[in-house]
Amino acid sequence: MASSCSQALRRHVCKSCTILQMHVSFFFIFIFFSEEIVIPKKKTWSKEAVLQALASTVSRDPTASDYRLQDDPYLTPKTSSEFKLFSLSQESGKNAAKYFINTYPKYFQKDYAQPHIPCLMPETLEAQIEEVSEAALIERIHMRKVEAAVDLYDQLQQAGTPVSLDVTNQLLDLICFYGDSDPAQENVPKQRSEETEDVQDEPQTKKGRASKASDQLKAAWKENNNAERIFALLSEPNTHSYSALIRGMVKYCAYSKAFSTYTDLLNNRLKADVNTFNALITAAPEVKEKYNEKWELIVDLLKEMAEQKVKPNLLTLNAVLKALRHCGTLGKSQAFPVISEMKALSIDPSLASYNHLLNIFYKPGAPFLGQTGILQEVMNEVSGKSFTPQDPDDGICLLLQRCLLTKDIEQAYRVHELLGVGENWRLLGKDLQQNIYYARFFSLLCMMENIDVMLKWYRDLVPSVYYPSSNIMRDLLQALDTDNRLDLIPQIWKDIKQLGHANRQKLVEDLLTLMAREKQNQEVQESFAECALDIKKMYDTGDRGKVIMSWTATSLSDIISVLLAAQRRQDAWEILKLFKTHNRVPSEELLNKFLMCIMESGEVNHAVELVQISAGFCLPETPKLIQRVQQEFQLSEQQKNILSDLEIQTFNSD
Amino acid sequence: MWDGNHDLDIVSSQLNSAACFRNIHCTAACLKNRAARIRVGKGDKSVTYEQAYHPHHIGHRKGWLSQHTSNLQGEDGAAERVVEDVFIRRFMYGTFHGCLADEVVIKRRGNLLVICAVMIQKLLPSKFYFLIGYTEELLSHFYKCPVQIEMQTVEEKVVYKYL
Numbered sequence: 082m083a084s085s086c087s088q089a090l091r092r093h094v095c096k097s098c099t100i101l102q103m104h105v106s107f108f109f110i111f112i113f114f115s116e117e118i119v120i121p122k123k124k125t126w127s128k129e130a131v132l133q134a135l136a137s138t139v140s141r142d143p144t145a146s147d148y149r150l151q152d153d154p155y156l157t158p159k160t161s162s163e164f165k166l167f168s169l170s171q172e173s174g175k176n177a178a179k180y181f182i183n184t185y186p187k188y189f190q191k192d193y194a195q196p197h198i199p200c201l202m203p204e205t206l207e208a209q210i211e212e213v214s215e216a217a218l219i220e221r222i223h224m225r226k227v228e229a230a231v232d233l234y235d236q237l238q239q240a241g242t243p244v245s246l247d248v249t250n251q252l253l254d255l256i257c258f259y260g261d262s263d264p265a266q267e268n269v270p271k272q273r274s275e276e277t278e279d280v281q282d283e284p285q286t287k288k289g290r291a292s293k294a295s296d297q298l299k300a301a302w303k304e305n306n307n308a309e310r311i312f313a314l315l316s317e318p319n320t321h322s323y324s325a326l327i328r329g330m331v332k333y334c335a336y337s338k339a340f341s342t343y344t345d346l347l348n349n350r351l352k353a354d355v356n357t358f359n360a361l362i363t364a365a366p367e368v369k370e371k372y373n374e375k376w377e378l379i380v381d382l383l384k385e386m387a388e389q390k391v392k393p394n395l396l397t398l399n400a401v402l403k404a405l406r407h408c409g410t411l412g413k414s415q416a417f418p419v420i421s422e423m424k425a426l427s428i429d430p431s432l433a434s435y436n437h438l439l440n441i442f443y444k445p446g447a448p449f450l451g452q453t454g455i456l457q458e459v460m461n462e463v464s465g466k467s468f469t470p471q472d473p474d475d476g477i478c479l480l481l482q483r484c485l486l487t488k489d490i491e492q493a494y495r496v497h498e499l500l501g502v503g504e505n506w507r508l509l510g511k512d513l514q515q516n517i518y519y520a521r522f523f524s525l526l527c528m529m530e531n532i533d534v535m536l537k538w539y540r541d542l543v544p545s546v547y548y549p550s551s552n553i554m555r556d557l558l559q560a561l562d563t564d565n566r567l568d569l570i571p572q573i574w575k576d577i578k579q580l581g582h583a584n585r586q587k588l589v590e591d592l593l594t595l596m597a598r599e600k601q602n603q604e605v606q607e608s609f610a611e612c613a614l615d616i617k618k619m620y621d622t623g624d625r626g627k628v629i630m631s632w633t634a635t636s637l638s639d640i641i642s643v644l645l646a647a648q649r650r651q652d653a654w655e656i657l658k659l660f661k662t663h664n665r666v667p668s669e670e671l672l673n674k675f676l677m678c679i680m681e682s683g684e685v686n687h688a689v690e691l692v693q694i695s696a697g698f699c700l701p702e703t704p705k706l707i708q709r710v711q712q713e714f715q716l717s718e719q720q721k722n723i724l725s726d727l728e729i730q731t732f733n734s735d
Numbered sequence: 736m737w738d739g740n741h742d743l744d745i746v747s748s749q750l751n752s753a754a755c756f757r758n759i760h761c762t763a764a765c766l767k768n769r770a771a772r773i774r775v776g777k778g779d780k781s782v783t784y785e786q787a788y789h790p791h792h793i794g795h796r797k798g799w800l801s802q803h804t805s806n807l808q809g810e811d812g813a814a815e816r817v818v819e820d821v822f823i824r825r826f827m828y829g830t831f832h833g834c835l836a837d838e839v840v841i842k843r844r845g846n847l848l849v850i851c852a853v854m855i856q857k858l859l860p861s862k863f864y865f866l867i868g869y870t871e872e873l874l875s876h877f878y879k880c881p882v883q884i885e886m887q888t889v890e891e892k893v894v895y896k897y898l
Binding site: 150151152153155156158163166167168170171172173174175177178179181182188189192193194198201202203 | 856860861862863864865866867868869870871872873875876877878879880884885886887888
């Protein structure tokens with residue numbers, strides 16, 4: 082206990098030591114995890130040291146991993162796949178516990194909590210009420226059991242029991258939201274759940290990731306499905322019923338049907354509600370072909386909305402803007418008037434509206450003359466405000482993508498600052514969206530900023546928030562190249578190894594090319610040589626079924642150049658032999674370089690072997706090599722014979 | 736006659752007093768000078784710091800394994816806390832079988848129940864996380880309060896001395 086205590090204590094002391102050391106004296110270049118922790122014998126603090134140390138604990142700790150995970154080196158993930166594995170295994174443990182709790186609820190009924198905490202009580206998964214009645218139907222609707230509810234409704238109809246209009250409307254909502262099939266079982270672990278809304282209020286919010294939503298939407302609206310059938314059975318459908326049906330049709334891509342249902346509604350002299358209109362506006366671009374027809378349809382819908390005295394809401398604005406994306410140049414002219422009208426009705430645009438706006442004005446591939454102003458204006462509007470997620474298209478990722486495409490680093494910084502305001506962290510989305518956001522942020526930084534700023538962000542965000550992909554690491558290497566800081570390459574290589582990208586062929590080859598390009602000064606060259614030998618180990622047969630990289634001629638020559646520049650002839654010699662074993666052909670400049678090195682060292686045997694190797698590959702360079710060796714080396718009789726044999730061979734083969 | 740009745744009453748009342756009864760001892764004999772002590776043996780038994788020091792060292796060389804406020808003046812619920820602690824210790828011992836390096840420390844802060852455990856790196860980290868999620872969820876639902884596990888891992892059981 083004492084030693085583990087002292088170990089833990091040492092780690093703790095060192096963390097606070099390093100925090101103070103950051104301010105008091107700097108003598109480490111620290112890239113994450115590889116800090117050398119040295120405990121000094123005596124330390125003097127400045128007057129503000131305590132305050133500075135306390136201040137550094139308030140903001141996010143860049144050396145810690147995610148809050149969901151345990152704070153222990155063995156349990157901290159080093160790559161993004163490990164992070165995903167750990168958080169998912171924790172979620173599956175939670176699901177296993179939930180299974181036990183819900184299967185044996187009698188052990189969890191005793192209620193200690195005052196006030197009562199409903200989320201800690203076991204849930205009932207099976208419907209309790211068995212007899213055929215309206216209450217049973219309501220229960221199944223609450224449990225989201227679509228098929229059971231439909232069966233029960235049919236049974237009630239056959240038994241002749243009248244079902245009230247409210248309950249039928251709820252049933253229609255349920256069917257139209259889930260598209261007439263049961264929702265997928267929630268065995269897939271839920272990630273950080275977003276805001277969940279009641280089915281009756283907002284059936285249009287798409288839950289889950291984009292992939293899950295598209296899985297649901299793959300089921301298209303079937304002909305004569307239960308929703309339409311039950312709707313037809315209704316003697317007096319009211320606004321709510323029509324609304325449910327139209328929204329379901331739009332969600333499952335039955336657009337023309339939606340419009341015909343709408344005309345039915347008008348023929349029955351009923352009024353539509355705001356959600357119906359939102360759905361119809363979303364469907365409008367799909368129904369018409371030409372831009373102005375689409376716009377006219379939308380304007381007609383808005384006019385009818387005004388006639389029926391239905392107040393538009395934020396989702397209306399977003400639906401109109403989204404539809405305008407499909408309207409080409411007409412969209413550009415109409416976008417701003419729409420926004421100003423909505424503002425007059427006191428509807429504030431959300432992030433989704435700004436996203437749609439940017440999509441309208443920045444067409445992919447079009448030159449952005451005079452359009453950079455819009456991004457800046459949007460950022461002016463948006464900075465400093467706290468947004469709540471209200472629309473499924475709210476997402477800060479798209480704003481950053483716009484900055485990336487227009488290569489605007491100023492706005493990107495403003496977008497990043499926006500994340501720190503109030504509740505905006507929710508807009509970052511789930512892990513996948515977060516990864517995309519940071520990937521874009523980093524690529525923009527690599528492109529636009531100099532290396533010191535880039536490294537500052539790198540140390541801040543990696544790996545506590547983001548585990549970079551191999552593409553980002555390549556961008557980082559390019560940035561190092563542009564700024565001429567190739568001496569940092571060995572440290573970046575250590576990070577690459579830790580992130581698990583050490584077996585990515587393109588990344589490693591890029592790294593080798595950068596190292597081999599120029600001769601550096603002595604110590605840098607030494608570190609390069611160590612790095613090159615380390616990389617060589619990566620190429621050897623990997624264990625545990627890892628992806629093995631294959632040698633190419635360029636990578637081999639790069640390693641040899643690096644080793645030769647660092648005067649490591651023996652290692653270089655061994656790698657030269659690898660050319661034969663892996664069937665790659667060395668280039669002539671490599672052989673020349675090698676020969677020059679050999680001349681410096683004066684190893685005659687090596688020179689002869691070199692010539693033999695090049696003869697073995699039947700290189701056109703061989704005669705010249707032979708001549709050079711004969712001229713510049715003191716050869717023994719045997720070696721002269723060998724060389725003359727080779728000369729004759731190559732002469733004959735020419 | 737009056738004296739006889741009176742004497743009879745005195746005798747029977749004295750017979751009924753507690754000093755005159757002999758009851759059956761149902762539990763095993765738990766001597767307080769043998770509790771939580773590992774006796775000195777041949778020198779091959781490894782012992783952790785927690786096990787090496789005896790209960791009279793608590794507060795002097797050892798800390799407390801269970802921290803709650805029920806033992807303060809005017810607070811109630813001490814017995815319930817003890818029963819919960821016993822259950823939690825057995826639960827942790829069974830769920831993380833063979834992985835516990837030392838006794839589990841249980842801290843209560845307000846509503847929150849923090850279980851601090853030192854584990855041996857016997858399982859893969861993903862398995863540890865599975866068990867952590869399972870334990871937290873199950874115990875939260877069982878005790879109707881948020882349960883948090885703070886885990887530290889060591890490579891081997893930390894030996895303090897050999898007895």
